Amino acid sequence: MDSFSPSTQLRAKLSALFHGGKLPHALLIEGGTQQQRAAAARYVAQMMHCLEPTPFPCGVCRACKKSEADSNPDTLIIEKPEDKAAFKKETVKEITSDAYVLPNESEVKVYVFLEFQYMRPESQNVLLKTLEEPPERARFILTADSLNSLIPTVQSRVTPVNIGYSQQSPVLEQVREIADGIAECVASSDEYSLLKSTAVLEKEKQLVQPVLEYLLLIFRDAAVCRAGGTSMTTDGEIAKKLASSVQQKNLAGLVSGIQELEAAIQRNANSTLLLTRLCSTLYGKAHE
């Protein structure tokens, strides 16, 4: 089971989706980690079933108890089979007819599709009709790494909620600041400042991995931005700068370069060497 439970801030954000007591028919939870997305989706499902008239799930009513035990008969969690690369089209078809069957106990029936990026476009198309004209008492919650994983027609039918780095904590702030600084130097191709901006990590070795992860998000955003997309995980400022100064193939090189460094961390590579490698990777990949 997920040990993650949404932070107070995130719960407030999700509860704010209740505009006058009504949630959108289809919601997309993007950003954050896979576990965070799944937990947020379960939280929203619980919120939809709660019997108390509060903006938050009360946690004590019969419906909440069942949701928390993952045994609410009106919440269906759909995932791709473990041994398959994608959701099964037949499963998606079954859901589209099941959505017309009334809920067992609750006001609504909630279908949670976890990690929707694993749904092939043809299957997404099967679901599209149901999203366009949703049965009165059916609700859909999708989770995905990014809105861009959905085909445009499905994108236009869901209300996206980004749960990524909006949940701020002091450490996260610090990680973000360092990563932004580094990315800024990559954008301006200033090698000396780049050395200086990564030097901070010599004293803060525990931040190396989170900084790399955040850099990865920035570079991915820059690639999205360069390709004309608008859905970003970070605040997008630095990503836009990068998109205008670094070529698409070099952005892809930066992404794979960071991934290689992350793999090196997994192998317990020497951290001083790692930082040297970080600098040469960032400078080299951005300008080769």
Ligand SMILES: [Zn+2]
């Ligand atoms: Zn409740």
